[in-house]
Amino acid sequence: MECDVVLATGVTHQYRAGGRNVDALRGLTLSVPRGSWTMLVGRSGAGKSTLLGLLSGQIEWYGTGEISLEGKSLRVLDGSSRARMLFQVRQDPLTSTAPDLTVAEHLVLADSCPESRQKSWIHRARDTCFPLRSAHTGSFSSLLREHGLAEYLDAPVAELSGGERQLLVLLLAHLRRVPFLILDEPLSNVDDVHARRCLEVLHRLNQAGTTILMVTHDLHVACAHGDRLACVGAGRTLAEFAGAAKNELAPSRLWELMETAEINISSARGAVDA
Amino acid sequence: MNEVSVILDVGLCAGMIAAPSVLAMAIAWRCLDFPDLGIEAAVPFGAAAASLVLGAGGNPMAALLVGSAAGVVPGLLTGSIHACLGLPKLLAGVLVATLFYSVNLRIMGGANVSLLGKPSFLDVASDPDSSGAGAASFHVGRLIVLALVLGIVTAFLWTMLRTRVGLRLQAVGSNPDFARSVGVPTRAYVVFGLAATNALGAMSGALLAMHQGFADVGMGFGVLVVTVASLAIGERLLSVWGRRSRQFRCVASAVAGAIVYQCLIVAALRFGLPATDLKLATAILVLVFMYAQFRRPAALTAQRGY
Numbered sequence: 001m002e003c004d005v006v007l008a009t010g011v012t013h014q015y016r017a018g019g020r021n022v023d024a025l026r027g028l029t030l031s032v033p034r035g036s037w038t039m040l041v042g043r044s045g046a047g048k049s050t051l052l053g054l055l056s057g058q059i060e061w062y063g064t065g066e067i068s069l070e071g072k073s074l075r076v077l078d079g080s081s082r083a084r085m086l087f088q089v090r091q092d093p094l095t096s097t098a099p100d101l102t103v104a105e106h107l108v109l110a111d112s113c114p115e116s117r118q119k120s121w122i123h124r125a126r127d128t129c130f131p132l133r134s135a136h137t138g139s140f141s142s143l144l145r146e147h148g149l150a151e152y153l154d155a156p157v158a159e160l161s162g163g164e165r166q167l168l169v170l171l172l173a174h175l176r177r178v179p180f181l182i183l184d185e186p187l188s189n190v191d192d193v194h195a196r197r198c199l200e201v202l203h204r205l206n207q208a209g210t211t212i213l214m215v216t217h218d219l220h221v222a223c224a225h226g227d228r229l230a231c232v233g234a235g236r237t238l239a240e241f242a243g244a245a246k247n248e249l250a251p252s253r254l255w256e257l258m259e260t261a262e263i264n265i266s267s268a269r270g271a272v273d274a
Numbered sequence: 275m276n277e278v279s280v281i282l283d284v285g286l287c288a289g290m291i292a293a294p295s296v297l298a299m300a301i302a303w304r305c306l307d308f309p310d311l312g313i314e315a316a317v318p319f320g321a322a323a324a325s326l327v328l329g330a331g332g333n334p335m336a337a338l339l340v341g342s343a344a345g346v347v348p349g350l351l352t353g354s355i356h357a358c359l360g361l362p363k364l365l366a367g368v369l370v371a372t373l374f375y376s377v378n379l380r381i382m383g384g385a386n387v388s389l390l391g392k393p394s395f396l397d398v399a400s401d402p403d404s405s406g407a408g409a410a411s412f413h414v415g416r417l418i419v420l421a422l423v424l425g426i427v428t429a430f431l432w433t434m435l436r437t438r439v440g441l442r443l444q445a446v447g448s449n450p451d452f453a454r455s456v457g458v459p460t461r462a463y464v465v466f467g468l469a470a471t472n473a474l475g476a477m478s479g480a481l482l483a484m485h486q487g488f489a490d491v492g493m494g495f496g497v498l499v500v501t502v503a504s505l506a507i508g509e510r511l512l513s514v515w516g517r518r519s520r521q522f523r524c525v526a527s528a529v530a531g532a533i534v535y536q537c538l539i540v541a542a543l544r545f546g547l548p549a550t551d552l553k554l555a556t557a558i559l560v561l562v563f564m565y566a567q568f569r570r571p572a573a574l575t576a577q578r579g580y
Contacts, residue, residue, distance in 0.1 A: 079454060079459075080459060083454065083456070083457035084457065087455060088455060096451070096452055097449065097452055098444070098445050098449040098452045099448060099449065100447075100448040100520065101441070101444060105441050105444075106452075108438070108441060109438075109441055109445055109456045109458070110456045112457070128437060129433070129436075129437050130436065130437070131436075131437065131441065132436055156520075172456070176457075
């Protein structure tokens with residue numbers, strides 16, 4: 001049987017803030033099957049971003065439990081193998097792009113499979129020495145034209161608006177050809193037009209076989225897109241929906257779920273304090 | 275008229291000798307975002323290595339190559355101290371500069387080594403005035419050799435910055451998170467990038483030792499400020515020259531800045547600036563140009579890409 005892209009069981013994680021330990025994850029369990037588009041929802045502080053941070057390697061993991069990525073334990077994965085396995089899209093596209101570099105340079109750097117690989121050694125050498133020249137003649141300009149960014153090919157990324165920049169980050173994800181994409185509230189700083197374009201790119205990537213794990217606060221987006229949904233609260237998984245249950249899920253039901261979980265958690269904490 | 279030609283001759287010569295170290299700072303600081311103080315170690319270390327080769331009766335060309343290659347050592351050290359031990363960039367540079375002061379003293383066996391009477395790389399082509407045929411005050415032969423060396427180095431760097439490796443280096447400097455996300459091993463790029471830039475600094479040191487006829491342990495002192503001043507002037511000059519690629523601006527502003535700065539200094543000295551006030555004048559120059567640069571509207575700065 002094919003293994004899940006992410007399999008997390010009983011994951012705990014603490015971080016230190018203001019001189020005391022804060023439990024970010026308290027036994028979170030989650031599975032992301034290959035080829036799925038899993039939405040991750042929950043209130044602020046539920047542990048969504050912590051989980052993504054652990055997966056991307058931004059946060060070092062000292063907690064208990066087990067997380068495996070493509071069947072390999074997260075504890076033994078190094079940065080370069082992570083970069084081959086996954087690509088992270090952050091909330092703020094400023095942090096995912098290099099402001100000094102041009103759009104063409106970003107595309108060249110992200111392109112993990114230059115077209116010239118199949119060609120003769122002269123083409124390969126030319127592509128290695130003058131990658132920007134082939135960027136202009138190659139498929140990059142048509143890719144940008146398709147997404148309304150054609151005029152920016154030679155512009156520094158600093159000239160792009162927030163929405164355009166997030167769209168560019170998703171195109172970079174497309175060019176990286178990684179099997180797994182993690183997104184941390186990618187649409188929260190993006191206008192409606194670009195949000196729709198971003199979702200189109202995500203649908204296309206998912207149809208091409210890319211597994212997606214996306215954190216979002218927009219419950220309408222969470223219900224309308226993706227084929228699985230996990231709701232987390234206070235570092236635990238509250239509920240998972242897949243198939244027909246996910247398709248029938250309404251934002252109001254999710255909202256209720258998160259609200260009741262909050263009441264349960266606060267009453268449990270009250271009992272402990274008493 | 276004669277005064278102008280003397281200023282141009284001496285300034286051009288000093289500028290082209292300093293240009294590799296300014297190129298080193300342009301790449302380390304502007305592309306790799308690493309204001310590398312270790313350059314103050316690389317310059318005398320390159321001079322010391324070159325003087326060692328010349329002292330052993332070596333070929334001046336070999337002395338230049340060995341001197342440049344020696345610069346790799348302080349670069350690797352600065353990069354490793356920052357990338358592997360996690361020390362701040364400036365502190366890593368200061369440590370290496372301090373450490374190499376003693377190393378240079380050991381290599382040279384004293385505070386300075388005279389290279390008088392030794393063959394110099396710069397005198398490969400004979401000067402017309404040395405044969406007594408003309409009244410030209412230009413050291414044409416020396417300038418041609420320097421221009422050739424600088425031309426090769428500049429062309430190589432400009433090409434290199436546009437390759438995949440060069441673009442990755444700039445990505446590491448601009449946003450290491452982005453570089454990591456597209457699979458660039460950022461630490462390795464910092465370490466090897468600094469090795470390359472320090473080799474350029476050492477090339478300046480080797481050329482300077484052969485030009486002035488001695489290697490001195492203190493010749494690296496103040497190199498950082500001089501390179502920053504040259505870079506600031508160069509960037510200001512290039513900013514009026516329309517919209518060019520970032521790589522071209524980086525390389526061209528370093529070379530132009532180095533030459534213009536040295537000509538300005540020679541002119542100031544010829545017109546009566548006491549040599550003791552030189553560092554004061556340089557610092558003020560840096561201040562003025564940096565202020566002019568940072569005062570520009572944000573939109574223009576973004577367009578420049580720095």
